[in-house]
Amino acid sequence: MSDKPIGYRELDEYELSVINEIKEAENAIGDLVNRLRGSTLDLDLRFLAIGVTDLQKGFMALTRSVAKSQSRLK
Numbered sequence: 001m002s003d004k005p006i007g008y009r010e011l012d013e014y015e016l017s018v019i020n021e022i023k024e025a026e027n028a029i030g031d032l033v034n035r036l037r038g039s040t041l042d043l044d045l046r047f048l049a050i051g052v053t054d055l056q057k058g059f060m061a062l063t064r065s066v067a068k069s070q071s072r073l074k
Contacts, residue, residue, distance in 0.1 A: 008067060018066050026059040 011019070033052055036043060 011067065015066050019063055022059060022062045022066070026055075029055055029059075 033048075033055075036048065
């Protein structure tokens with residue numbers, strides 16, 4: 001049995017370190033979002049939700065740009 005997910009290629013150490021850097025930035029932004037949610041600011045929750053969704057998609061795209069999943073719809 002393989003130690004990598006199906007459809008993904010083996011990543012080298014540099015690629016893994018870049019993905020970890022992306023994940024660290026994602027966690028930092030997640031902390032900021034949580035601070036915003038817990039703040040006393042009168043936030044527009046619709047735009048907060050849109051921003052969170054777009055950030056999630058952006059971080060996923062950054063990660064996939066490095067990982068280059070081999071599973072493609074045809």
